[in-house]
Amino acid sequence: xxxxxxxxxxxxxxxxxxxxxxxxxxxxxxxxxxxxxxxxxxxxxxxxxxxxxxxxxxxxxxxxxxxxxxxxxxxxxxxxxxxxxxxxxxxxxxxxxxxxxxxxxxxxxxxxxxxxxxxxxxxxxxxxxxxxxxxxxxxxxxxxxxxxxxxxxxxxxxxxxxxxxxxxxxxxxxxxxxxxxxxxxxxxxxxxxxx
Amino acid sequence: xxxxxxxxxxxxxxxxxxxxxxxxxxxxxxxxxxxxxxxxxxxxxxxxxxxxxxxxxxxxxxxxxx
Numbered sequence: 001x002x003x004x005x006x007x008x009x010x011x012x013x014x015x016x017x018x019x020x021x022x023x024x025x026x027x028x029x030x031x032x033x034x035x036x037x038x039x040x041x042x043x044x045x046x047x048x049x050x051x052x053x054x055x056x057x058x059x060x061x062x063x064x065x066x067x068x069x070x071x072x073x074x075x076x077x078x079x080x081x082x083x084x085x086x087x088x089x090x091x092x093x094x095x096x097x098x099x100x101x102x103x104x105x106x107x108x109x110x111x112x113x114x115x116x117x118x119x120x121x122x123x124x125x126x127x128x129x130x131x132x133x134x135x136x137x138x139x140x141x142x143x144x145x146x147x148x149x150x151x152x153x154x155x156x157x158x159x160x161x162x163x164x165x166x167x168x169x170x171x172x173x174x175x176x177x178x179x180x181x182x183x184x185x186x187x188x189x190x191x192x193x194x195x
Numbered sequence: 196x197x198x199x200x201x202x203x204x205x206x207x208x209x210x211x212x213x214x215x216x217x218x219x220x221x222x223x224x225x226x227x228x229x230x231x232x233x234x235x236x237x238x239x240x241x242x243x244x245x246x247x248x249x250x251x252x253x254x255x256x257x258x259x260x261x
Binding site for chain 2: 017026030031033068145146148149150151152176195
């Protein structure tokens with residue numbers, strides 16, 4: 001008994017020793033489906049998804065991509081940190097009065113110019129510190145999140161440790177470790193509060 | 196593909212309407228891997244079917260001349 005072939009759609013052998021027998025229709029079909037001869041199709045996401053929505057234009061996609069990028073988030077955190085630090089510095093300058101102290105006349109009230117200058121300096125220095133810390137934290141958090149591919153509480157703990165460690169490391173290894181732990185705990189608390 | 200990548204990349208915490216950065220990065224990678232695996236499997240399948248076809252031809256020629 002001749003062994004029957006198991007393939008589907010086999011063309012009958014026309015001439016055993018003549019020209020090449022035609023290729024299997026199965027493999028032709030596969031070429032068209034998943035192989036070399038696939039026809040390119042334009043996917044319409046509005047048709048593919050569940051709820052039909054108007055397709056986004058190229059400019060909208062570009063703007064959204066820019067707004068989601070790590071650099072933009074870091075810049076935003078930097079500006080936000082600057083403003084917040086400035087406000088904080090001006091505020092604490094009003095509370096902590098050690099300006100215009102004249103050893104010869106301890107009861108002299110400082111002039112308005114001295115007070116304003118002190119407030120400005122403190123505000124600027126606090127603002128710069130907050131801006132740098134904020135930018136570093138936001139940048140590391142974004143990078144860690146892109147690397148892990150998940151978004152949960154561990155991202156802020158890891159990036160808090162990196163930021164605190166980097167800041168404290170300049171004052172020695174032990175200060176770096178303490179900074180890492182403290183900042184990580186702080187960002188974990190903030191994350192817990194925000195989620 | 197949608198179901199597989201959704202199961203892998205989007206955990207069922209629905210606090211925020213937008214996809215977060217981690218989730219969208221994960222979806223990019225998932226879709227790229229899926230399509231690459233799909234293409235490779237397609238090529239392997241065409242290779243296997245060509246092998247089967249040659250085997251079949253030989254069998255037919257063998258039984259044809261016999």
